[in-house]
Amino acid sequence: MPPKSRKSTEFTTLQGTKDADKPCPGSEEFVALCKSVDSRSFGYRFVKRAFDIAFSGCVTIIGLIPCALLSVAIAIDTKGTPIYSQVRVGRYGRPFHIYKFRSMVADADDVEKYLTPEQLAVWKRERKVDNDPRITKLGRVLRKTSIDELPQFLNVLLGQISVIGPRPISYDELEHFGDDAALLCSVPGGITGLWQSSKRNDATFETGERQKIELRYVKEASLGLDAKCFFNTFGVMFSKRTGK
Numbered sequence: 001m002p003p004k005s006r007k008s009t010e011f012t013t014l015q016g017t018k019d020a021d022k023p024c025p026g027s028e029e030f031v032a033l034c035k036s037v038d039s040r041s042f043g044y045r046f047v048k049r050a051f052d053i054a055f056s057g058c059v060t061i062i063g064l065i066p067c068a069l070l071s072v073a074i075a076i077d078t079k080g081t082p083i084y085s086q087v088r089v090g091r092y093g094r095p096f097h098i099y100k101f102r103s104m105v106a107d108a109d110d111v112e113k114y115l116t117p118e119q120l121a122v123w124k125r126e127r128k129v130d131n132d133p134r135i136t137k138l139g140r141v142l143r144k145t146s147i148d149e150l151p152q153f154l155n156v157l158l159g160q161i162s163v164i165g166p167r168p169i170s171y172d173e174l175e176h177f178g179d180d181a182a183l184l185c186s187v188p189g190g191i192t193g194l195w196q197s198s199k200r201n202d203a204t205f206e207t208g209e210r211q212k213i214e215l216r217y218v219k220e221a222s223l224g225l226d227a228k229c230f231f232n233t234f235g236v237m238f239s240k241r242t243g244k
Contacts, residue, residue, distance in 0.1 A: 095171075
């Protein structure tokens with residue numbers, strides 16, 4: 001069982017939201033609001049879940065030995081546990097731990113130690129920066145090929161996310177969606193999706209482009225769009241663009 005990270009304070013922070021009249025993510029009121037804006041059909045949801053289980057099961061079985069060997073290399077490279085977890089916003093705004101292969105140094109949480117003031121400002125806003133000094137040489141390869149996200153197929157099997165969907169975000173990042181937060185949380189997040197398979201490194205929260213792309217997926221969710229995202233992901237993985 002992958003190890004859990006330190007307990008995040010983001011969920012508790014959001015509980016004390018400034019807008020007292022708005023339902024708190026994860027609350028009964030917020031869950032009801034999410035369900036009311038979910039326009040996906042039962043048939044679509046059934047087929048999507050069946051695909052999630054079948055595809056993730058195959059990836060997990062086939063990748064068991066290679067991932068075990070990779071874990072040893074990561075532990076040596078980062079001086080930390082090969083798999084780590086972070087708290088993310090799940091469906092209906094409920095928190096869950098998302099798993100990843102470690103691609104940064106073991107003490108990467110100490111951002112002030114590694115980032116310049118300019119990088120730190122970007123990190124606080126986007127939770128990622130260009131040329132992040134915390135990423136190891138092996139980690140850059142893992143991120144470029146998205147191999148660092150392979151452990152998330154365990155999250156899929158647990159029903160916490162889907163293979164295709166909006167990228168799971170932190171509670172701080174959820175604030176960028178404003179009144180559309182419930183709409184975003186009405187569907188499960190995904191390992192890949194419309195944002196990841198298109199303008200991943202160009203569309204940001206600051207410009208508002210990322211919110212538009214993620215919400216577009218939620219509004220237009222279909223098997224056809226899922227297939228497009230799925231196959232486009234391979235082009236992104238092996239292009240010159242890199243994950244930050």
